[in-house]
Amino acid sequence: MDPAQKAAADAMPADTGRKGRRRAKAAIDLKPDMTTDSLQLFLKDIGKVRLLTAQEEVELAKRIERGDLDAKQKMVESNLRLVVSIAKNYRNQGLPFLDLIQEGTLGLVRAAEKFDYRKGFKFSTYATWWIRQAIARALADKARTIRIPVHVVEKLNKIGRAERKLVTELGREPTPEEIAEVTGIDPEEVDSIKRSAQAPVSLEKPVGDEEESEFGQFIADEKAESPFDRAADLLTKEALKEALENLSYRERRVLELRYGLGGEHPRTLDEVGRTFNVTRERIRQIENQSLKKLQQLGEAQKLREVT
Known part of the structure; x- marks a missing residue:
């Protein structure tokens, strides 16, 4: 139903x-x-x-x-x-x-x-x-368009159980480090596994406080208006992961938290600022810097190949 x-x-x-x-x-x-x-x-x-x-x-x-x-x-x-x-x-x-x-x-x-x-x-x-x-x-x-391996699903379920337990205990979303302490899974792997389970992200997804832009606008496009650009509206999780790996850990986390990537939920500048213990303006600067890096890296071609 x-x-x-x-x-x-x-x-x-x-x-x-x-x-x-x-x-x-x-x-x-x-x-x-x-x-x-x-x-x-x-x-x-x-x-x-x-x-x-x-x-x-x-x-x-x-x-x-x-x-x-x-x-x-x-x-x-x-x-x-x-x-x-x-x-x-x-x-x-x-x-x-x-x-x-x-x-x-x-x-x-x-x-x-x-x-x-x-x-x-x-x-x-x-x-x-x-x-x-x-x-x-x-x-x-x-x-979801890509099947997740069984061993990853098992770890994902383990992480999910730990998250639910910690949310009940802490009254808030737990950090990867807190999840790692409960599961015995390395914090970086916790982060990676959660990203592996994310749904594809639409290139037309509104971004920014005023939703005046779309995520796809920040991916370099050397062949504007190509058949691919008109037909493809999804960015697979693996391709997105590859693009984000070109950023520093902090830059990647800011984008994940701001735009709901990698299994995260979209958060405001203030929320992300509290996570990193910096001002909302500093988060805005990191966000803009990260998006410019993605554009300059010319990841669009790699994303097309994976897609």
């Missing part, structure tokens, strides 16, 4: 534990034939839902822990704006916007089920990882 055909009753599955609690009622109402106007009304409606206070989140989490399905629904409904906000970063990557919202809602439901209020984290901070993972996984399943 198409994700957009599911109401939140499908997004909030029945408990498979021994108590066998019934399926929760719908939290959102996404129709497959939803028009642009009705989508706008839906977005307007969820915008009217009052945000929860920290104390209300704790109280709902306690009720959810006791199996209260109404509490789970309220937690989900009160955070749907977060799903929409995150889903916007994944447009033009292979799935309709409604599908992205639906997949993100699945992640939000999972976060509501797993949230541990005792650790003192904000629910939205914790839920962000689950929402992004759900959307990224759906995009990868939809768009």
Whole structure:
């Protein structure tokens, strides 16, 4: 069934534990034939839902822990704006916007089920990882074009389990070093394996704070308007990896974090700045410098050959 055909009753599955609690009622109402106007009304409606206070989140989490399905629904409904906000970063990557919202809602439901209020984290901070993972996984399943070797899949699953564990413990996305400590896999290999599982990246993907440019504009093009340029709209993960290897580790990480490459999710200049403990302006400088390097390296020809 198409994700957009599911109401939140499908997004909030029945408990498979021994108590066998019934399926929760719908939290959102996404129709497959939803028009642009009705989508706008839906977005307007969820915008009217009052945000929860920290104390209300704790109280709902306690009720959810006791199996209260109404509490789970309220937690989900009160955070749907977060799903929409995150889903916007994944447009033009292979799935309709409604599908992205639906997949993100699945992640939000999972976060509501797993949230541990005792650790003192904000629910939205914790839920962000689950929402992004759900959307990224759906995009990868939809768009992946290269089969990943079995041994890599095994390590990827191990990394995924460690990530989920660490997110629960830390209340945020773990670093490659933290994942390495749990899995015993070298941090560089953790980074590489996560990149190997990424979905292809569209050359038409909007980039920059104002989305005024497309990623493909930063790849050197010696034969503009060639048949290849008109026909090809995907950049495979292996080709992208080869191009990024010409950059320093820091430059590569900035691009991965800014544009959602290598299994990452798109982040703002401020978010990346906090990761590297530098200002947003410094990140902007590194970003521009890295993109210029890609252009000057003339990687376009190599990418065409791999594609």
